[in-house]
Amino acid sequence: xxxxxxxxxxxxxxxxxxxxxxxxxxxxxxxxxxxxxxxxxxxxxxxxxxxxxxxxxxxxxxxxxxxxxxxxxxxxxxxxxxxxxxxxxxxxxxxxxxx
Numbered sequence: 001x002x003x004x005x006x007x008x009x010x011x012x013x014x015x016x017x018x019x020x021x022x023x024x025x026x027x028x029x030x031x032x033x034x035x036x037x038x039x040x041x042x043x044x045x046x047x048x049x050x051x052x053x054x055x056x057x058x059x060x061x062x063x064x065x066x067x068x069x070x071x072x073x074x075x076x077x078x079x080x081x082x083x084x085x086x087x088x089x090x091x092x093x094x095x096x097x098x099x
Contacts, residue, residue, distance in 0.1 A: 002033055004048050013048045016040055021060040025070055028090050032072060034060045039072060043089040054083055 002019035005012050016022075021034040031042040039054040058076035065071075070085040 002035075004045065015042070015048055015051070023063055025063055025085065025090060026065045028065075028070075030070075030085070030090050032060070032063055032085075039074070039083060041085060043086065052086075056081070056083065 001014055002016040002022055003012050004015050015031075016033050016035050018035040019033050020036075021032075023032055024030065025032060029045055031045055033040045033042075034056070037056055039056045039060065041052040041054070042048065042050070043052065044050055056074050058074045058081065060072055061075045061080070062073045063070065064073060068087060070087055070090055072083040072085065074081045074083060
């Protein structure tokens with residue numbers, strides 16, 4: 001299970017069951033996780049109920065953030081698949097949190 005713990009209120013929120021992968025997107029406030037065949041993206045971690053789900057066929061290997069693009073690399077057995085994330089949402093969330 002993946003939980004988010006609010007230090008200020010001391011409340012715990014379960015974000016995801018059967019979580020096999022979780023990572024912050026480098027230099028952002030975005031969280032990417034996997035449960036079974038879903039890639040789950042929280043573009044705003046302060047709104048844990050607002051999650052973007054993307055169906056995938058494999059296991060998340062890495063997150064790459066290069067030249068203004070953020071991509072999730074998924075191992076699909078014989079090949080790798082690349083799932084692009086919404087860069088405008090990543091940049092917006094990071095800019096809001098930085099203020």
